[in-house]
Amino acid sequence: MPATAQDIATMPQDLTVGAMFQRADWVVKGVMAILVLASVTTLSIWIYKTWEILAQRRSIAAALEALAAAPALGTAARLPDPAAAAMVGVALQELERYPSAAWYPLADGIKERAAALIQRVEAGQQRRLSRGVSVLGSIGAAAPFIGLFGTVWGIMNSFIGIAQAQTTNLAVVAPGIAEALLATAFGLVAAIPAVLVYNLVTRAIAGYRVRMNDAAAQVMCLLSRELESEAVVPPRKAGGLHGV
Template identity: 50%
Template structure:
């Protein structure tokens, strides 16, 4: 008699787990039908949705900065090379100022030095070269700040995005285990979709962070090369100033 009851209970439990059984039906009702990335996003908790959306926006911002700053950096570097080539011709500062109609960084270096010469009445005394060097340093710093503007967000995204994704993962896994408790079942199929959504947040964090770090390092190297070109141009301007000063001294000696 007892054996018959036990067998009957086991058969009933097994039947409940079969497709169409009450336990299987209850577990299946808890599962989202779409496990694609978009489907997991739609079925995710509101907090995880905000995390995913924020990481997607951060990734888009990284690529936008890469496109805009790469274009700007290549354009300004090419202009700096052209300006440096102009400076290497054997001309005076006054001639270069009158013939240079460009608006690139090298042209601003020349204009700054020429302005100091104009304020000094083109008198090349001992302190003139120091004043020109100070002006050139200020122009270099201003140009470097301009070309580097907007790259700081890449460092922020690269440092913060993985932790934001980790927060979304922790929150999603916590909700998945809460769902297990509320469903009164230990079926892994119930918790698997929630864990998948949580891991998607981590993946999005890495997708946002890794390109941001690579792009930031690439732009930093490009900016360093650009600053080196400006340094060469400043040195060339100082050479022009030194030549003009030498010519002025020779003319004064002949006149005396």
């Protein structure tokens, strides 16, 4: 059915994103505002985590080189990476609990306790690096549904307006539906980058965790060498198999 002169006069002339946002229902406006805030949060976390992980990757690479060249635990106490330095610190603390004469009989226990403490350091560093990642996952999972809620609400209002105007002319109905669908578009714009950044950050943290495992292995090797170098081998008892 062609649009009447009254329909054409009442049709919104500006169909830009800003104009549709201004004409939208307050609920739809609230939904889109939440999604804009989610997009800003995603961008902020992306920038911060990229800077943080790049800095940690550089420091752990330098720490691995220092650990590979260190002749003993004491010479590797000052490392550029805080997690690797903490691993060396807890290993030294466990070693210094006992006099060197007691290292040989207690070697296995010292290594087990040092390994447990190093695992705690690794877990703590991973928790620090993972802060904010769950927010990205939540945004990526929830943003499309939040946008869909705004769309459903807007379409309901559009149908109510159609019933009140008693017209089904597409030129009159389309702007209201377009305003409602704008919420879904906002939801996708918020969700897609959040999912991509979540995967990127998760892979980067996994790579750093592998390097932390390498650092832990090198610290344990240095600890084992320290125990072996200071070990006191007990004298052999007189009288063996051959009566020596």
